[in-house]
Amino acid sequence: MSKKKVLIIAYYWPPAGGPGVQRWLKFVKYLPEFNIEPIVYVPENPNYPIIDESLLAEIPKNITVLKQPIKEPYKLAGLFSKNKSKTISKGIITEKENQSFIEKLMLFVRGNFFIPDARKNWVNPSFVFIKNYLSKVKIKSIITTGPPHSLHLIGLKLKQELGVHWIADFRDPWTTIGYHKQLKLLKSSAEKHKQLEHEVLNEADKILVTSFTTKKEFQNITKKPIEVITNGYDDEKVESTTLDFKFTISHIGSLLSKRNPEVLWRVLSDLLKENDAFSKDLQLNFVGLLSENVLEFLKNYNLSDCINNVGYVSHNESIKFQKKSQLLLLIEIDSEDTKCIIPGKLFEYMVAHRPIIAIGPKGWDVETIITETNTGKYFTYSDYDALKTTILQHYKAYKNNTLHVNPIGFQKYHRKALTEQLAKLL
Numbered sequence: 001m002s003k004k005k006v007l008i009i010a011y012y013w014p015p016a017g018g019p020g021v022q023r024w025l026k027f028v029k030y031l032p033e034f035n036i037e038p039i040v041y042v043p044e045n046p047n048y049p050i051i052d053e054s055l056l057a058e059i060p061k062n063i064t065v066l067k068q069p070i071k072e073p074y075k076l077a078g079l080f081s082k083n084k085s086k087t088i089s090k091g092i093i094t095e096k097e098n099q100s101f102i103e104k105l106m107l108f109v110r111g112n113f114f115i116p117d118a119r120k121n122w123v124n125p126s127f128v129f130i131k132n133y134l135s136k137v138k139i140k141s142i143i144t145t146g147p148p149h150s151l152h153l154i155g156l157k158l159k160q161e162l163g164v165h166w167i168a169d170f171r172d173p174w175t176t177i178g179y180h181k182q183l184k185l186l187k188s189s190a191e192k193h194k195q196l197e198h199e200v201l202n203e204a205d206k207i208l209v210t211s212f213t214t215k216k217e218f219q220n221i222t223k224k225p226i227e228v229i230t231n232g233y234d235d236e237k238v239e240s241t242t243l244d245f246k247f248t249i250s251h252i253g254s255l256l257s258k259r260n261p262e263v264l265w266r267v268l269s270d271l272l273k274e275n276d277a278f279s280k281d282l283q284l285n286f287v288g289l290l291s292e293n294v295l296e297f298l299k300n301y302n303l304s305d306c307i308n309n310v311g312y313v314s315h316n317e318s319i320k321f322q323k324k325s326q327l328l329l330l331i332e333i334d335s336e337d338t339k340c341i342i343p344g345k346l347f348e349y350m351v352a353h354r355p356i357i358a359i360g361p362k363g364w365d366v367e368t369i370i371t372e373t374n375t376g377k378y379f380t381y382s383d384y385d386a387l388k389t390t391i392l393q394h395y396k397a398y399k400n401n402t403l404h405v406n407p408i409g410f411q412k413y414h415r416k417a418l419t420e421q422l423a424k425l426l
Helices: 019-034 053-058 073-077 082-089 101-113 120-136 150-162 178-182 187-203 212-219 262-274 276-281 292-300 315-324 345-352 365-373 384-399 415-425
Strands: 004-009 036-043 064-068 141-146 165-170 206-209 226-228 247-252 282-287 307-309 327-331 356-359 376-379
Touching: 004 019, 004 120, 004 150, 019 036, 019 053, 019 415, 036 120, 053 315, 064 120, 120 150, 141 150, 150 165, 150 187, 165 187, 206 212, 206 415, 212 226, 212 365, 247 315, 247 345, 262 276, 262 282, 262 292, 262 356, 262 384, 276 282, 276 384, 282 315, 292 307, 315 345, 327 345, 345 356, 345 365, 356 365, 356 384, 365 376, 376 384
Parallel strands: 004 036, 004 141, 036 064, 141 165, 165 206, 206 226, 247 282, 247 327, 282 307, 327 356, 356 376
Antiparallel strands: none
C-alpha cells in the first residue's frame, strides 16, 4: 500500500537549535512508521537565533526537504543593534523601564509593520512555490506550524485556493503569548492580529495545540476540532553518565529576567546559613542563557559561589546534564498568560529519572503532568515553606544515596506514541 503524503510547512529546522525545532523533527522521524510520508518545506537561508549543528544528524535521510529563500528583516535590524535584534527574535524583551530608544523603536516596528510577525514576507512567495509543487505532486494534506504564525497564512491561502486538508499546529498561543503585549501595538494592529487569528482558527480543518489551556482558549474562538498533542521525549543516544558528586540543581534552557524564582533563591540562601554541609554540597548548574538580572539576584542571595554557569550546549550535551544532576529545575514566568506553556524539556526531564522541582503560575498545566507521572513537585512563587521542606527532604535523600523517582505512565509522551496520535488525525 502506498504511503499517504503530507506537506509540513515549518520555519524551524536543523541546524536551528532550541525547543521549536524538536517537535516536527521528531514527528517527521516517526510518521513513516504509520504509513505517512512527510515532505518538509522550510526556508533556505533563515536567521536562526540559536544554532545546533548536532541536530542535522537527526534528519531522516530518505525524506524530501524543500527550501525556498526568505528575506529576514532581523538581518537588517542587526545593522542598527545586533544584540537587540537577536534577543527580540528569540522573544527576549527588556523590562519596559530599562528599554533603550532603539529597542522601543524596534519593538514598535516589529509589532506594527510586520503582522503577524517578521516572516510575513515569506507568505506569498511560499504560496506560489507550494501551489506549483502541489500541481505536480499528489498531496492533499498540509500542516503549518507556528510560531512564527505567519506560516499559518500560507496554509490559509492554500486552503482557500486549492481546498487542501489543512491542520494548523500551535506550539504557542497567538495573541495571548507573553511577549505579544510588549510589542507596542497600535489599536488597529492589535485588531489585525485578532482578525488573522480568528480567520486561521476558523478556516483550518483541524487545530493542534500543545496544552490544555490553549485548547480552552481557542474553543472560545472556533468550533473546529482541537486536539492536544503535547511535546514529548525520544530515545537519546547518550553515553552513560554517573550522578554528580555534589548536590546539583540544574536548569536547562533560558533563564530570563521574568523567569526568576526569587522564592527558590531565598530558600537556598536560608539553607546555606542553616546548614554548613549543605553550603559545601550545593551546586547550581545553568545550562543555557542566564540573564544578568537573574545573576544579580543570585549574588544578592549570596549564591554566587554555588553557580556553574555553563551557557548554551548542544542538545546531546544538555541530555547528559539532565541525567547526571541530582535535581532538575523547571521554571515559568508567574503570569496568567504562561499557564498554557508546557516546556518541551519537561518530557526530557521526566525520562532522565531525576526529581523535578517545577515553579510556575497557579493552575499551570505542568502541575497535572508531573503529578500524574509522579516525576516531581510543583510550587507557586509564594510556596516558601513547602519548597524549603521538599528541597531539604531531597538533600537528606542525596546524603543517604536514596534520591530517586518512581515515574508512572510517562510512556504516552514518547515521540512515537505522540506521532501515532497525529497519524490518526491525518
